[in-house]
Amino acid sequence: MVLTTQLSRSLLCTSLLLITNAWSSFANAAEELTYEIIAERTHKPVLFTQGLLVDGDHFYETSGLYNQSLLVTYPIAEPASTWAKISAPFTKKQAIPNQYFAEGLALLDNKLYVLTWMEKTLLIYDKATLTYEKTMSYSGEGWGLTTDGKSLIRSDGSATISFHQPKDFRITKTITVKDGDKEINQLNELEYAKGFLWANIWHDDRILKIDPQTGKVLAQLNLSALKSKVKLDNSEQVLNGIAWDPNRNAFWITGKQWPKMFLVKIP
Numbered sequence: 001m002v003l004t005t006q007l008s009r010s011l012l013c014t015s016l017l018l019i020t021n022a023w024s025s026f027a028n029a030a031e032e033l034t035y036e037i038i039a040e041r042t043h044k045p046v047l048f049t050q051g052l053l054v055d056g057d058h059f060y061e062t063s064g065l066y067n068q069s070l071l072v073t074y075p076i077a078e079p080a081s082t083w084a085k086i087s088a089p090f091t092k093k094q095a096i097p098n099q100y101f102a103e104g105l106a107l108l109d110n111k112l113y114v115l116t117w118m119e120k121t122l123l124i125y126d127k128a129t130l131t132y133e134k135t136m137s138y139s140g141e142g143w144g145l146t147t148d149g150k151s152l153i154r155s156d157g158s159a160t161i162s163f164h165q166p167k168d169f170r171i172t173k174t175i176t177v178k179d180g181d182k183e184i185n186q187l188n189e190l191e192y193a194k195g196f197l198w199a200n201i202w203h204d205d206r207i208l209k210i211d212p213q214t215g216k217v218l219a220q221l222n223l224s225a226l227k228s229k230v231k232l233d234n235s236e237q238v239l240n241g242i243a244w245d246p247n248r249n250a251f252w253i254t255g256k257q258w259p260k261m262f263l264v265k266i267p
């Protein structure tokens with residue numbers, strides 16, 4: 001009898017704990033934003049997208065992997081015919097040396113900053129010509145990169161976001177990204193838009209809207225509907241690539257080796 005009572009007490013406690021945990025994870029989940037896909041265009045499947053941004057009427061994009069990393073630029077507007085779309089050359093293309101795995105990309109004061117994954121090296125290129133200018137070094141991994149117009153903002157695969165001063169890439173501030181109490185790891189491609197930081201999560205179809213001061217997740221976008229619109233062959237072809245297009249007041253979203261990009265508007 002005593003044993004039975006203890007057992008039922010412990011079962012009751014376990015159930016209460018499960019309910020509490022379920023409630024707290026529910027309470028932590030940031031609000032889901034609604035969105036509309038207002039346009040789509042081709043994306044060259046050769047691009048293993050790591051960084052994506054819009055400047056004026058052009059995209060700038062980095063493509064990863066060793067021995068094949070690239071920095072490219074191409075127009076947002078596409079030719080009319082399907083063949084012309086598929087065969088359109090890049091406006092400019094710069095091969096990144098074989099020892100580097102290119103990662104995130106940011107544009108600040110006419111310089112393109114390219115992170116590398118494990119090489120602890122930031123590569124700097126001239127925006128107009130894509131010519132290489134110099135490198136700077138840093139600690140840790142390089143995943144995503146963006147800018148608020150003052151700092152270069154870097155993700156490294158963890159929940160930490162580092163703010164670097166552009167002149168020497170020294171860290172001036174870090175934030176930890178949390179949805180409620182839960183740290184969100186594996187933050188990848190970044191975009192700074194409308195005063196907020198937006199981040200992909202690696203191997204996840206969500207993009208988070210983050211308070212750049214505190215790291216608090218304010219809302220999330222579930223973009224699994226985009227992935228269902230592209231034919232993918234392998235599990236590494238994940239959603240990755242967020243670029244704010246101020247002329248269209250919407251985000252261009254793509255993924256690694258995706259054949260399409262989508263223009264996503266949040267009402």
Ligand SMILES: [Ca+2]
Nearest residue numbers: 052190191242
């Ligand atoms: Ca971006």
